[in-house]
Amino acid sequence: MWRPCGVFDATYEKDMAIVRTSRHWIALIVSLVIFFFIPLYGSYYIVSFINTLAITIIAVLGLQIVSGYCGQISFGQAAFMALGGYTSAVLTQKFGLSFWVAMPLAGIFTGLYGLIGGAPSMRIKGFYLAIATIAIHFVTLWLLLHLEITGKSVGLTVDSPQIGSFVFDTDERMFYIIMPIMILMTYAARNLVRTRVGRAFVAVRDNDLAAQVMGINLYYYKLLAFFVSCFYAGIAGSLYAHLTMVCHPEQFTLLHALWYIGMLIVGGLGSIPGVFFGVVFIRVMDEIVLIASPYLADWFPWLGMAPAAGLGLTAFGVVLAVFLIKEPRGLAHRWEILKASSRLYPFAY
């Protein structure tokens, strides 16, 4: 672990701490308190935006582990999310389980399915694997669309979670379920990637043959990465299904998976804070395009009546290409530079 000059850790606990200084603690607690009060004072729009943001962050965290840390680019995250959502929906609606049981079960089931989804990684890698995960996406969604238990093309309706008689039926209430889970998942991911397992992932990413020579069991770690990633996707899908109260294949298209990969690239592959930067950056950009598009349609009539989807995609593609060419390490790298320069200010180094 690289530390700036002048930082000394006297104890092992101090050395291992994620939140390192008292200022960090203050910033963390203050921001948590502010977050806690958002649903009470924020508008409905803000709250629902943050909810979808948080769910996306959970899904992209999973993608970060399998793609950013373990190097197995997966275009299947949307399908895995769909599976999580459907599992949770079936468990609560058809088997009458409570949401609190169904959500972890959905995560585990999706994780196990991810072992099948990750199976091609035993023989192939790189873009071969990326295209194979596209195949897995389509096969999974086809199954969901054609099985009897998943309601075929109608989809499923989902009830809101509840504790006793308290029903989490609004976005403001769901906020208090989604946020703690997101924080927990972030903490888990942050911890996972600095353990033995996380270092093994990085070794597999950087050079899988060299990793194997060093005694890392490639298949075990690749499949483990897929399991963890799909667990995250399953949780995210479950939350999403219970937030929107429906489960339909249209909610999880290939385009969603492509957006997730894009968020990862913009944020920076191989960095947990990068997930936050990427998701927030892309989502805010998309939202701005969405708000601006009616005005643009007024000013430029040749854009057509509803240019939002097309404009959003175009902007996303341009941003992605610019990041890949000019800043392949993503916003996380810029953040590190910013941190370093603020620490050293007024000196250059």
Add this chain to the structure above:
Amino acid sequence: MTNFLQLLLLGLLEGGLYAMVAAAVVLVYKSTHVVSLAHGQLMAYGALAFWFALSVLKLPFILALVVALIFLAITGWFIERLAMRPLIGQPLFAAFLTTFAVFLMGDGIFQLILKGESNSFAKYLPGGMTSVIGVPLPTTQLVSFGVCLALFSGLAIFFRRTKFGLGMRATAEDHQLAQSTGITVRAIFSSIWILSAMVATIAGIALANVMDIYFPLPYVGIKGLIVALVGGLESLPGALLAGLILGILENISAGYLDPIVGGGVKEVAAYVLLLFILLVKPYGLLGLVRIERI
């Protein structure tokens, strides 16, 4: 039996279309080792440009074709200059992801242009059915298949006989070696994108004869990518073979399995085939097996 024959022949004709899309992907991979997602878009834009020239500008067929080819050649060159050239020397995966960014960008612009409508060509090919060994087949598809075969044989001659094609093959082997024998690698890179964009245009026009020009058209490009992977990324014959196999498989599985499982088999047959082939032969049917070193 006639049913089977019809499915087989229709599948064969459709497979020719997939093979053409795959050919564009294979061309790029052959000389630059970049797997391109962008060719689905190039294909769609080719069809769109041809449609625009033919149906809106009311140009005659040959002129419209030339206009579409020139337009797409310029587009391909732009993509190479703006997105691919800065990434020479970077990991290949970055180039792959950049083509993916180009795909998204193109998809957005495509949707902006179409405005949710779907366009189909004015009829320029003879319609109706032609009977082949007792099986009636749409004439347009037969013509498309003929174009496909002509395209593949043309590409084969190009790569085996012309100096430029040989230069491209040499570039694929080793950039530095090719450069030191006097081949301009940068020119090869540009021209391969131009060439593949033109191949994609022809594929797109042939494809748009069968399906209309509307928003899912670029996503057939993903199928082309799958065909290229199944056939082996370096191999043009592999692309043709895999395209035909896929076309036949899709039609036969749809014809016989659809009544059992209730429809939609055609959508997933390609992906199931890909997963199976990748597990059995990771480098495709006719692809080169790579031996890796640390």
